[in-house]
Amino acid sequence: MRIGELSRKTGVPVPTIKYYVREGLLPPGELTSPNQAAYGEAHERRLQLIRALLEVGGMKVAEIADVLAAIDDPERPVHKVLGTAADRLGSGGIEHDDAGSAAARAVVADLISRRGWRTHESNPAATDLSEVLAALDRLGHGAFAEVLDDYADAAEQVARADLRYVDQRVAVEDMVEAVVVGTVLGEAVFSALRRLAHVSASAKLYGTDVPQEQKPS
Template sequence: MRIGELSERSGVAIPTIKFYVREGLVPSGLRTKANQADYGESHLRRLRLVRALLEVGQLSVATAKRVIAVLDDPGESALRSMGKAAYALGGAFPAPTPAGADVVAPDAATRVDDLIERHGWAVGPGNPARAQLAAAVAAAEALGLGDALGLLDRYAEAAYAIAEVDVELALSPATLEESAERMLVWTVVGDRAMSALRRLAQEAVAVKRM
């Protein structure tokens, strides 16, 4: 397809597509003439990923480039690059920690390790979500919400059920390359969706119980 059709199908303006190509976020099209290039379905998928990272995830262009570079590493399998790109994406969203929370950080990290082991999850030690969860635990304790941490196991059970749906959705395309991009897009969009669903459900439950 020509860039005009790519723009129409993706909803991304032509100047923006050209900017993404210059920045290395989207690969160049196949040059057919001096001023013409053809684009394929892979470019359409990549534009969806870039839009998710920049518009929904609100990552900087530099951070999005790092995530995509991992995904495009020719030395990695599509499945392994998906995991590494997800780690890179996770590291782009550090959890803020209030003053005083650093005092309990080691205990918070131990809590996270124990939770992962208790549920039998095979999670790499370098997964940035470990540190993010530990920061959230430390923040809860620093803010006087330590009693709420007893609910973490219930949250973990719910999160695992959601993750099963996530992976099923990601693996539905025909190729691992498509799955990798789809997984990253849904991770970003799904985080926003789950946050909104949680707030809607909170109101529904509160109304029901009061």
């Protein structure tokens, strides 16, 4: 398969494919001549993965490069890949560093110990969580912490489902990819489900909300 066919099959323009190769997201095709290269199914699959992480997962190209490098590295232990995949999420790294942050960190540490989670508050996810809680506090929504345990219950349930899904992969490389896909796309799945449940629940609570109306624009 040459690049044009790869482009047609995936819907990704040829120059974009070349760009991904340049950026290290996609391995180059196997050269059959100085200016002819052959691409296989692996390239097609990889390209789909790239597009999914970009469009659905909202990841940046450089982040995807990191994650894919982790996937491709057979030396890298599974939990490192998970870390690489997961760490790209979160606030983006804005530091506020006020009094509220310390309080938020304490809330997170308490939550972790209360639930018996085998992690430490130095975990990037824990840091992100404290930052979000600090932001909520700043907004006068510190009371949001009251529903934290409901959120945590739900998060545990989702995490169990994720592990169940990943666990039934046979080969290790499939498992690694399943972790990445599950982490990133699973986020999008849950987000959509939450919004659906939101609409439905508020309809039940506040009476018969019309299902959908379009504004005249």
